[in-house]
Amino acid sequence: MTALIKHAFTVDVEDYYQVSAMEHRVNRSDWDRLDSRVVGSTERMLRLLDRHQTRGTFYILGWVAHRFPDLVKRIASCGHEIASHGFWHRLIYTQTPDEFSQDIADSVDAITTACGIRPTAYRAPSFSITDKSWWALQILVEQGFSDDSSVFPIRGHNRYGVARAEKVIHQIETESGTIREFPPAPGRFGKATLPIGGGYFRLFTLNLTSAAIRSIARKGHPAMFYIHPWEIDPQQPKMGGLNRATRFRHYVGLKKTEHKLEKLLQHFSFTTMTDAIESYQSNAPGDPTSINSSAATR
Ligand SMILES: [Zn+2]
Known part of the structure; x- marks a missing residue:
């Protein structure tokens, strides 16, 4: 039964110097001047997915879409x-609701201008929809978004996490309507809880990530896998001035990631986020779990 489950393969399209951990090192006004590698590394990701005839969801940074519209067209x-x-x-909780609203509108504009497709799925930078920024969901609904993957059901991380959040696909009610949430939920390996993607994918063996995915599939749910183009780019320039923990988290395992992804794509069946939600819902008839979220107001 688990073999039939289609998991979500998702890519956050941004450059290596745009990650939250480098915010204090790199000014946004310098983004234009830095040695951008997002086109090459995303093309590499596209070829990888093509080799495995797998489609995924690409959460594209508006800045990237504005600067490299042809890349968006290619995706x-x-x-x-x-x-x-x-x-x-x-990070959403560093913005006011009005600033966030403008940021979303600008990203929709850049992406739509680049490829003619208006995005309806969203992922926050560093999963930064938390209790402090729960109002963001209502703004997303108001701007035409139907799907989100930003609420990390985990506690204890310095940038993200909502400990009370659902770990499976569910709907969140806001005052302006409903949004479907496909949380980037961790799986289990023995007693450990293991996020499925990003730095954890690079740090741990493929067997551990596979076990975490299977722990979710065994319960009949699809897993949400996430990765960045820069994570398959070991040639990226090394950034100075990072503390030891950040350096480790950003650079660990870069050389092996593409090969691990090849294996992962052989072992499991992946698709887009929306597709995974829909095939999950059609296999589990009845209303999806709906949580009433009166907190999701401004
Ligand atoms: Zn990001």
């Missing part, structure tokens, strides 16, 4: 789902 022409990762990669 769309390969059949992947076009989604938004905001424009400036600002």
Whole structure:
């Protein structure tokens, strides 16, 4: 039964110097001047997915879409789902609701101008929809978004996490309507809880990530896998001035990631986020779990 489950393969399209951990080192006004590698590394990701005839969801940073519209067209022409990762990669809880609203509108504008497709799925920079920024969900609904993957059901991380959040696909009610949430939920390996993607994918063996995915599939749910183009780019320039923990987290395992992804794509069946939600819902008839979220107001 678990073999039939289609998991979500998702890519946050941003440059290596746009990650939240480098915010204190790199000014946004310098983004234009830095040695951008996002086109090459995303093309590499596209070829990898093509080799495995797999479609995924690409959460594209508005800044990237504005600067490299042809890349967005390429992603769309390969059949992947076009989604938004905001424009400036600002953590949501560092913005006011009005600033966030503008950031989303700018990202939608850049992406739509680039490829003619208006995104309806969103992922926050560093999963930064938390209790402090729960109002963001209502703004997303108001701007035409139907799907989100930003609420990390985990506690204890310095940038993200909502300990009380659901771990499976569910609907969140806001005052302006409903949004479907496909949380980037961790799986289990023995007693350990293991996020499925990003630095954890690079740090741990493929067997551990596979076990975590299987722990979710055994319960009849699809897993949400996430990765960044820079994570398969070991040639990226090394950034100075990072503390030891950040350096480790950003650079660990870069050389092996592409090969691990090849294996992962052989072992499991992946698709876009929307597709995974829909095939999950059609296999589990009845209303999806709906949580009433009166907190999701401004
Ligand atoms: Zn990001």
